[in-house]
Amino acid sequence: MLWIPIDRSSDIPLNRQVYQQIREKILNGHLQAGEKLASTRELSAELKVSRNVILDAYDQLLAEGFLLARRGSGTFVSEGAFLTQHDVPFSLHEVDEKKVKNHIISFRSGIPALDLFPRKTWAKLSYQLWNDIESTNFGYDFPEGRLELRQALAHYLLRTRGVNCHPKQIVITSGATQAMTLVSRLLLSPKDIAIMEDPITNDIQTIFKSSGASIYPIPVDEYGIKTALIPENLHPKFVFLTPSHQFPLGGILPIQRRIQLINYARRKNCFLVEDDYDSEFRYEGPPVSSLQGLDPERVLYIGSFSKILSPALRIGYIVLPTHLIEKYRQLKWFTDLHTPSLDQIILARFIKDGYLERHIAKMKKYYKRNRDFLIQCLQTTFSNKVKILGYSTGMHLIAELEDIHFSKELLLKIEQFGVKVYPVEEHSIEKGKYNNRIILGYGHLKKNEIEEGVTRLFQAVYDEIK
Template identity: 45%
Template sequence: MWFEIERDHSLPLSWQLHLQLKEKILKGMIVGGQRLPSTRSMAEQLGISRNTVVEVYEQMTAEGYLQTKLGAGTFVTDGILLDNFRLEKSVMTCNRKEEKSDYIDFRSGFPALASFPRMVWSKVAKDVYESSAADLFGYQEPQGSEELRQVIAAYLYRIRGIECDPASIIITSGATQAFQLVAKAIIEPGRVVYVEDPITKEIREILSGTGGSIHPIAVDKDGLTTNSLPRNIQHTILSVTPSHHFPLGAILPAQRRIELIQFAEETDSIILEDDYDSEFRYNGIPFSTLYSLAPHRVVYIGTFSKILSPALRIGYVIMPKHLINNAIQVKRYLDYHSPILNQVILARFIAKGHLEKHVNKMRKLYKGNRECLIRNLQKNFPEIRIIGSSSGLHIVAAFPGIEFNEKLLKVIKENGILIQGVERHAINKGKYANQLIFGYGNCNELEIIRGVALIKKILEGKM
C-alpha cells in the first residue's frame, strides 16, 4: 500500500496515515473485507514507528472503518464507501511548515512582534499556571476576570485619567469582538450609525451587520467634522477615534469633543470611542478621552493587541451603567467568556509594572522607526505630503499625481511589500486614491529604508 508520509510536515505522522487510509477506504481503493498489513509490516513499509500504526488502527477501529478479528488480523469494514469522496488537498497542504516571509511589512495595526517580552511573560505565566486554584480552569463569568478588570481600571486611571468602575468593564477577545458585542447590544435594525469617513473597513461592516444604517461623516485635518452632524434625528450611534483617527491620524480638538458630547446629549445618542493606540504619542502626553467627559454617553473600547500582541486576543469595553447588563448577556451568548488564563497572566503582568516598562521601551523604538520612515520618504519623494505623524503606529503619505489602484497595489505586493491604500477604508471613493498607509510597528529601520527605495523603483517603472 502506498501512502505519502512526510516527516517535515506539521501534521503528525499518525494523522497523515489516518487521513489517507480513510480516503482509500471511502473511495473503494481498499474494499470492504480486505485484510490490511499487520502493524509491524505497515510500519516497516512506511518507515515509521509501529506504535504510530497501532494508534491509527485502533482509532479507525473505534470509528468503525476497520474491524479486528482475533487471530486473523485487521480488516476493512463492509459497506464503507462514499461516491465521489476526495480528500481536500488543503487538508494536507495548508499545514505545511512555511518558510519565513520575505515581505517588508508596512501593514498598519501590527506592533513589533519580535519585541514581545517573552521571558517576562513566560515567568508570569508559569506562576499563574502553577499557583492558581483549580476553579480558575473552569467556566468563568462572561465579564471576564475580576482581577484583570480591577487592574485595567487602575491602569486607565494612571495613563488616561479615566475613572471607571471595574463592574462596568467587559473583557473581550480583542477590539473586533468588542465592536461585535456593542453592535449586538445597542444597534437594532434601522438605527442610524454615524461613522468617520474613512473608517476601518472591518468596523464599518460590523456596525452594519446588525442592521445599523451607516451614514458617513467627513474627516478633515482635525478629525470628525462635528458641524456636519444633523440635529433633526434622535437616538443615534456615533463611532469615532478621537485620540488618533484611523487612518488619517487626526486628533479631535477640545472644541469638537465638546460639540460631540453636546450632540449626544441633545439627540439622546451613544458615542463609541475607539482608543486603539493612544499609548504611543511621541510629543507630550496622551489626550484625555471622551469617556472622561461623559461616561453615561460613551462606550469606550480598548485593546492590548497594539501594545503587546494581537495573538493574546484581549480587549475590553467600558459600558455606561444603564447598558452593562444587556451587554453582559450578549457576551454570554457570543462565547460565554474570553480565554481566562491569559487574562490572569495579563493582570499580573500589568500589576507588576511590566506593561508600562514595555510601552516606554516600545515608544522609543517606534519613534525611531517613524523618524526613519519620514526621513526616507521625504528624501525619495520630495513632493510627498506626510499626514498624521504625531502618534500611533502608522502614518499616511500622499503622493502627488499617483493613483494607487488595485493593479498598482498588486505590483507592489508582487515585489515584496505589504501595504494598503487609504482608499480601501473610504466610504465615498475617489478622494484618497493617492495615499498609502505606512505602518512602521513591525519592521526595522533597514527594512524601512529598503521598502521605501523599492516603492520608488516601482513608481518609476524600474521593477
C-alpha cells in the same frame, strides 16, 4: 511500480513520506479505485527502505480508508477516495518553497513587534499563578471579567488616559472586536442610524452594518471628524469615532470638537463610542486624554491589549455608562460566558506591578525609531513626490503620492514586486477621495525590511509612472 521519491535528509519520517505521497496520488486520481498496489516487500525493495516503513504507511492508509486489503489477493485503492484536482492541497514542501520564493514585505497596520513580547516577565507571573492559584479559579467565572483585572484597569486608565470609571463599569471582552459586536447588538436595530467617521476601518463598518442599521458617514480632516458636518435633523443611536488617533488618517480631535460632540450627544440623547485603539504610542506632544473623561454617562470607551502586547491574548475591554452595564453583561454571558480567566489574572498582576507601563515606554521608543526610519526612507527614495501624514501616534502613517492612483492593477503590480501596501480608499465609505494615499504599518518590521520594502514600492510605482 510506484514512483515515490524519498528524502533521507528531511525531518519527516520515511513512513510518513511514503504515506503522504500515496495518499496524494489517490486523492488526485493518479492511483484509481480498484488499482492494486505493490506488496510491502516489493515496495520496500524498490525504495531501499525497511519493510516496516512500508507496513506502517499501508496500515495508516488502511485505517483512514484509502486502501482496502483483500486476503490472498493484495492491497487495493478504495472506492470514493478521489478528489477533483483543484481541491487537492499543496504539499508542505510546495507551500514552504512558495513562501521562501515569494517573500512579501507587508506594511499591514496594527501588528505589534511580536518578538519583543515580554516573555520572561509573563512566564514568571504565569509560574507564580500556577503555584499559588486556588482550585476554585478553574471553574466558570463572571461574564464581566475578573475583579482584580477590572480594578487594575480602572486605576491604570484614570492615571494614563483620564478615563473616569468604577471597576464595575468595565466588562472584559475577547478583544475590541467582541466589544464592538456587543455594542452593535445592544444599541442597534434595523432602520437605526449610526454616525461614523469616514474613512474608518472596514471591519468596524461591517460589524455595525450587520445589525441592519444604516451608517451615516461624516468626513474627517487632519484633526479628525468634522463635527460641523453632523446634521442636526438626524437621530442616531451613537457616533463612532477614534478621537485620540483617527484611523486611518491619524488626526487628533481638538477639545473644541470634543465638547461639540458631548453637547450633540446630550441634545440627541445618544451615545459616543470611543475606540482608543493605540493612543499609548504618542510621539509628538503630551498624551491626549480620553473623550470618556468629559462625560462618562454618554461615552462608551473601548480598548484592548492587541496592539500594546499581543493579538494572541484576545483580551479587550469596554467602559460603560452605568445604566448599560447589566444589559451588556447579559449579552456577554450569552456570547461566550466569559473571557478566559487565567490570562486575566496574569494581566492584572502585569498591570498592578508596573510591568505594563514599563513595556509601553520601551515599545514607544522602538516604534518611534521605526517610524523615523520609515519617514527617512520615504523622503530619501521618493523625494518631493511623497507627503507623509498621520505620523504623530500609533504604529502606522499615511503616504500620499503625487499623481498616483492606487488602483487594483497597481496594487497587484506592487505585490508582484514583493511588497504589500494598504490603500486608504479600502476604508472609505464615500469612495473616490483617497485614491493616492496608502497606509504603511511599521510596528512589526525590522529596519532592513522597511528599507527594502520602500525600495520595492518605489520600483513598482516608478515603473508605473514611466
